[in-house]
Amino acid sequence: xxxxxxxxxxxxxxxxxxxxxxxxxxxxxxxxxxxxxxxxxxxxxxxxxxxxxxxxxxxxxxxxxxxxxxxxxxxxxxxxxxxxxxxxxxxxxxxxxxxxxxxxxxxxxxxxxxxxxxxxxxxxxxxxxxxxxxxxxxxxxxxxxxxxxxxxxxxxxxxxxxxxxxxxxxxxxxxxxxxxxxxxxxxxxxxxxxxxxxxxxxxxxxxxxxxxxxxxxxxxxxxxxxxxxxxxxxxxxxxxxxxxxxxxxxxxxxxxxxxxxxxxxxxxxxxxxxxxxxxxxxxxxxxxxxxxxxxxxxxxxxxxxxxxxxxxxxxxxxxx
Numbered sequence: 001x002x003x004x005x006x007x008x009x010x011x012x013x014x015x016x017x018x019x020x021x022x023x024x025x026x027x028x029x030x031x032x033x034x035x036x037x038x039x040x041x042x043x044x045x046x047x048x049x050x051x052x053x054x055x056x057x058x059x060x061x062x063x064x065x066x067x068x069x070x071x072x073x074x075x076x077x078x079x080x081x082x083x084x085x086x087x088x089x090x091x092x093x094x095x096x097x098x099x100x101x102x103x104x105x106x107x108x109x110x111x112x113x114x115x116x117x118x119x120x121x122x123x124x125x126x127x128x129x130x131x132x133x134x135x136x137x138x139x140x141x142x143x144x145x146x147x148x149x150x151x152x153x154x155x156x157x158x159x160x161x162x163x164x165x166x167x168x169x170x171x172x173x174x175x176x177x178x179x180x181x182x183x184x185x186x187x188x189x190x191x192x193x194x195x196x197x198x199x200x201x202x203x204x205x206x207x208x209x210x211x212x213x214x215x216x217x218x219x220x221x222x223x224x225x226x227x228x229x230x231x232x233x234x235x236x237x238x239x240x241x242x243x244x245x246x247x248x249x250x251x252x253x254x255x256x257x258x259x260x261x262x263x264x265x266x267x268x269x270x271x272x273x274x275x276x277x278x279x280x281x282x283x284x285x286x287x288x289x290x291x292x293x294x295x296x297x298x299x300x301x302x303x304x305x306x307x308x309x310x311x312x313x314x315x316x317x318x319x320x
Contacts, residue, residue, distance in 0.1 A: 032125035033209055033253045034148075034269070041277035041305055046143060047136075047173075048277050049081040052308045054202070080168045082175075082306070083134050083143040084279045087123050088299040089116035095292040109294060113284070116298050124276075125257045128304055129209075129267070134175045146175030148274075149265055151306040152314040155197040159184050159317030167309055181317045183264060186214055188221045191266075192245070194313040198268055199247040203311035207269040208243060208250040213320040214266060215254035218243065264320065268313035275305035 056073075091112045098108055105111035127145050134146030146168075153167030162181020169176060191208075198205055210218065219239045243250045250268070258265070280301040287295035306312075 032121050033255050034128050035125045037271045038274040041275040043277040043279040046084045047081050048303045051077040051079050053077045082146050082303045084301050084303045085143055085145045086301045088297055089120050090297050092293050092295040129258050133177050145304050150175035150177055151309045152312050154201055154310040155313035157190050157194050157315050162317050178316055183317050183319050186217050186318045195245045198313040201310040203270050205250050205268050205270055209253045209255050209267045211258040211320045212254045218252055264318050266315040270311040273307045273311035277305045278302045
């Protein structure tokens with residue numbers, strides 16, 4: 001088949017209007033599992049402090065009838081701290097861009113602010129899950145949050161030659177990074193060991209936060225013995241979303257942000273024993289006009305409050 005001679009078609013036409021859908025499709029993930037799950041708190045200083053305590057170990061306790069009361073040994077609380085970190089996103093839009101008819105958004109500044117606010121929350125999640133010790137800061141260096149992995153010292157498991165963090169150092173006022181070891185696959189035996197450690201320390205876990213690939217490993221554990229639903233539903237269950245341990249149920253939560261950090265850790269969390277403490281809540285600041293543009297700063301100042309590190313656990317050096 002061939003076109004008739006002198007047929008006028010779209011290939012000859014000038015001025016065909018563009019076909020641009022008036023919607024912007026953004027597939028980038030915006031979930032922040034840990035930040036969204038933990039309670040909000042208030043900070044009143046750049047050095048945010050709190051106290052931790054623990055009960056004495058159980059022991060034999062029998063008192064002679066009529067005996068004089070003996071005062072038991074008592075211990076002081078432990079005072080710990082983390083520094084607030086300032087995080088921001090700055091947007092600048094030209095006067096011309098604000099005036100043109102842009103597809104997919106009515107107002108360029110409003111669209112960019114909404115986008116950057118989601119990015120800022122992801123940066124906050126990154127600050128929690130990356131391996132970063134606390135930094136006091138100075139006139140030339142930013143204050144930095146001690147991330148979760150630099151606090152947990154009591155309960156956890158590391159690969160060969162690896163070690164958990166030594167936690168908060170009262171002498172320096174800083175946290176310490178864990179020692180990297182040999183990477184290995186996550187096994188159910190490792191997971192069970194750390195869950196038991198946290199339980200023995202007094203923790204009540206409710207979340208297991210893992211990189212996406214490790215979520216798939218957990219879904220392959222032998223504990224997931226029931227794989228099929230009713231025959232008529234034609235459904236095969238290939239995921240473990242709640243891990244029912246001997247010491248309580250844990251929501252198994254994949255965290256995309258952990259795939260962009262070092263991605264070799266799994267966090268076992270009692271969510272109410274963490275907090276996001278805000279010195280300055282999310283705010284928008286109009287920046288000085290220096291030309292034909294509009295500039296705004298989206299800013300937050302906050303810190304991670306690890307209310308008692310023994311309520312949590314960590315598994316280090318995990319392949320993904």
